[in-house]
Amino acid sequence: MSIDRREFLKTLGVAGASLSGAKALAKSTPEPDAEEFYAILHDISLCEGCQECEFACAAANNLPEPADDDYPDAEIKRQLKPEQWSVINAVETSVGEVYTKQQCMHCAQPACASACLTQAMNKTKEGPVTWTEGKCMGCRYCMVSCPFDIPKFEFDDNNPKIGKCQMCFDKLKEGEVPACVENCPADALTFGKRSDILREAHKRILDDPDSYVDHVYGEYEAGGTSWLNISPVPFEELGFKTDLETKPYPELTKGFLYSVPSVFILWPALLMGLREATRKEDKEEIGGADHE
Amino acid sequence: MSEQALTENYAPKQSFWKFFMSELKPRGSVLTVFNMISVPMVLLAAVLIVIRFIYGLSAVSNVTQSVPWGLWKGFNVVTGVAFAGGAYVLTFMVYILGLEKYKPLVRVTVLNGFLAYTFYAFALILDLGKPWNIINPIIGNSFGTSSILFLVAWHFMLYIVAQLIEFSPTVAEWLGSERARRNLKRLTIGAVVFGITLSTLHQSGLGALFLMAKGKIHPLWYSEFIPTLFFISSIFAGLSMVIFQGSILQKVFAYQLDSHSDERHNIMIRGLSRVCAIAMFAYFFLKVIDMVHNHTLGYLMTAEGAWYMVEMIGFVLVPMLLFVYGVRIGTPFMIKLASLMTLIGIVLNRMNISVIMYRWDQIPRYIPSWMEIVVTVSILFVQVWIFRWVIHRMPVLRTMESMTHSAQK
Numbered sequence A: 001m002s003i004d005r006r007e008f009l010k011t012l013g014v015a016g017a018s019l020s021g022a023k024a025l026a027k028s029t030p031e032p033d034a035e036e037f038y039a040i041l042h043d044i045s046l047c048e049g050c051q052e053c054e055f056a057c058a059a060a061n062n063l064p065e066p067a068d069d070d071y072p073d074a075e076i077k078r079q080l081k082p083e084q085w086s087v088i089n090a091v092e093t094s095v096g097e098v099y100t101k102q103q104c105m106h107c108a109q110p111a112c113a114s115a116c117l118t119q120a121m122n123k124t125k126e127g128p129v130t131w132t133e134g135k136c137m138g139c140r141y142c143m144v145s146c147p148f149d150i151p152k153f154e155f156d157d158n159n160p161k162i163g164k165c166q167m168c169f170d171k172l173k174e175g176e177v178p179a180c181v182e183n184c185p186a187d188a189l190t191f192g193k194r195s196d197i198l199r200e201a202h203k204r205i206l207d208d209p210d211s212y213v214d215h216v217y218g219e220y221e222a223g224g225t226s227w228l229n230i231s232p233v234p235f236e237e238l239g240f241k242t243d244l245e246t247k248p249y250p251e252l253t254k255g256f257l258y259s260v261p262s263v264f265i266l267w268p269a270l271l272m273g274l275r276e277a278t279r280k281e282d283k284e285e286i287g288g289a290d291h292e
Numbered sequence B: 001m002s003e004q005a006l007t008e009n010y011a012p013k014q015s016f017w018k019f020f021m022s023e024l025k026p027r028g029s030v031l032t033v034f035n036m037i038s039v040p041m042v043l044l045a046a047v048l049i050v051i052r053f054i055y056g057l058s059a060v061s062n063v064t065q066s067v068p069w070g071l072w073k074g075f076n077v078v079t080g081v082a083f084a085g086g087a088y089v090l091t092f093m094v095y096i097l098g099l100e101k102y103k104p105l106v107r108v109t110v111l112n113g114f115l116a117y118t119f120y121a122f123a124l125i126l127d128l129g130k131p132w133n134i135i136n137p138i139i140g141n142s143f144g145t146s147s148i149l150f151l152v153a154w155h156f157m158l159y160i161v162a163q164l165i166e167f168s169p170t171v172a173e174w175l176g177s178e179r180a181r182r183n184l185k186r187l188t189i190g191a192v193v194f195g196i197t198l199s200t201l202h203q204s205g206l207g208a209l210f211l212m213a214k215g216k217i218h219p220l221w222y223s224e225f226i227p228t229l230f231f232i233s234s235i236f237a238g239l240s241m242v243i244f245q246g247s248i249l250q251k252v253f254a255y256q257l258d259s260h261s262d263e264r265h266n267i268m269i270r271g272l273s274r275v276c277a278i279a280m281f282a283y284f285f286l287k288v289i290d291m292v293h294n295h296t297l298g299y300l301m302t303a304e305g306a307w308y309m310v311e312m313i314g315f316v317l318v319p320m321l322l323f324v325y326g327v328r329i330g331t332p333f334m335i336k337l338a339s340l341m342t343l344i345g346i347v348l349n350r351m352n353i354s355v356i357m358y359r360w361d362q363i364p365r366y367i368p369s370w371m372e373i374v375v376t377v378s379i380l381f382v383q384v385w386i387f388r389w390v391i392h393r394m395p396v397l398r399t400m401e402s403m404t405h406s407a408q409k
Helices: A002-020 A022-028 A052-060 A111-115 A141-145 A169-173 A194-207 A251-277 B002-010 B016-024 B033-055 B071-083 B086-096 B100-127 B131-139 B148-174 B178-186 B188-208 B226-252 B261-293 B297-301 B303-329 B332-356 B370-393 B400-408
Strands: A038-043 A087-093 A096-102 A121-123 A129-131 A189-193 A227-230
Touching: A038 A194, A052 A087, A111 A121, A111 A141, A189 A194, A194 A227, A251 B086, A251 B148, A251 B188, B033 B370, B071 B100, B071 B188, B071 B226, B071 B332, B071 B370, B086 B100, B086 B148, B086 B188, B086 B226, B100 B131, B100 B148, B100 B226, B100 B261, B100 B370, B131 B148, B148 B178, B148 B188, B178 B188, B188 B226, B226 B261, B226 B332, B261 B303, B261 B332, B297 B303, B303 B332
Parallel strands: A038 A227
Antiparallel strands: A038 A189, A087 A096, A121 A129
């Protein structure tokens, strides 16, 4: 069915592609090779909540370090901020206190990148979703679209930036690993190709089924992400969003985008046809008089 | 060529600048109640806008990290565009279907649509964090073509041009250039066809913006049919605006209208009421189907459900019946009341989707600051100023002949 649709679109697209955004469709569905993306696994059962990753993140990205009184505490929920791209939260659960890490999930097909009208949000072929300041208009549609509510905006700045984890894209290009992974003293973070990381996550669950719930968060959420989590307790208990779509979020707009070229070609033809059909016999030139 | 025609025609009378400067002067009393309220308010808004650009959005606006779009986007853009939908519906009826009897409404509606779109584009720019980068999606060094916002933004710009072309013959008449008028008039039908197509896509596109916010908008308001619902509701939103605004214009600009205009106006609004009622029925029906389909009926018993019923019954079903009743018994009052209620219903719907029921579960809630409201209202005020200025001078409600005639008297 989807092939038929694509064929249909191609045929239509030939006529009105440039104006109507048919080209966009081809672009919005690159069928990314999600297995080849880089990914990071956070093993919640190993995390000690030491915040080393937060400090490493701040240092690597020229962001302010977390304040002394700003540490994981089960009483409060620490939030991502434009200048804090990664937060550790303590959560009191049935197995005692565990620590979660929140940052950009780097979806395989990100809603933010498909929402962005300037390509400031961009899915790189290596996996990270990056943000480019010179392109961004500050419209905040990425924030509206992101199912994980990750991008944060500097509302108090006259030249505001969007702040979110870039998966240390610059380091990745140099062949290094992201700062948080590099600096985790508890080995709770593992970096590698997504296919390998996914296999590792399932292996840990299989090897020790009593210590983990059988769910790799991020394997299917929002169509698959480059951050994967495994946990000793169900993810609802940790406050993770568990009502997300399992298909990529850009799919939600696909039906509408598909209809655009059709409307763009059919409407003018239909309208002109209607106009001819309802025309009174050569009464007068168009709008000879506007007011009778 | 048309430029040349312009010069030729007005040159003999007086210099263009002299004419233009004399036209800039206010007509009638300056110290009206409306001016006493609107002038200080717009000045205050100008100060607020300066503050916003110096200190950032949060200096004047209450938008938050979880509700990043506030009143300026939700009301000025998303709601305002629906209200401006009358222009494409009326040009469809008059130029495509050839329903000549609605022709007297076309110019004023297109003018209103043009001003509305221009000012909503302005509101959008105010809300942008880096407005200077708006050049990126326009000149094409960075096209985010998979973005619905990209589509909406381009359609916005192109539709403003289309409406300008549709309105341009009126300007040519005002400037006294018959040749320019004739040449510009030739472009009308092209602009109309293009304009209706663009409107179909961006009215629905504004709804499609929210498709990816699944889970963030309350299930009673979120629907995969949002684009279709936005399109259908723009028909009755636009026409209700034409009806409601018309009833005000009939009073304010009574001096421009002849004795038959009241009667003629009532015939037109009866016709438009029928269109509204049918579109509202389709809208209501689609909403019900959607609710059954998405199994959201259960939410009706919650507090949000009650709020939903206020919108759907109080401000869609009731005004729909009032339209039908108003046409049946033939009282303009009933129709005007129905149009006002419909407009309120559209405000509720658009605001619910974009602001009120967006992250309805979030605490604290976003509530617009008084400064955001001042700016929102001021944008409408400036729009009314320009609208008034044009109506006083150009042949929008009346013909050029009647204008010169009354001037001689």
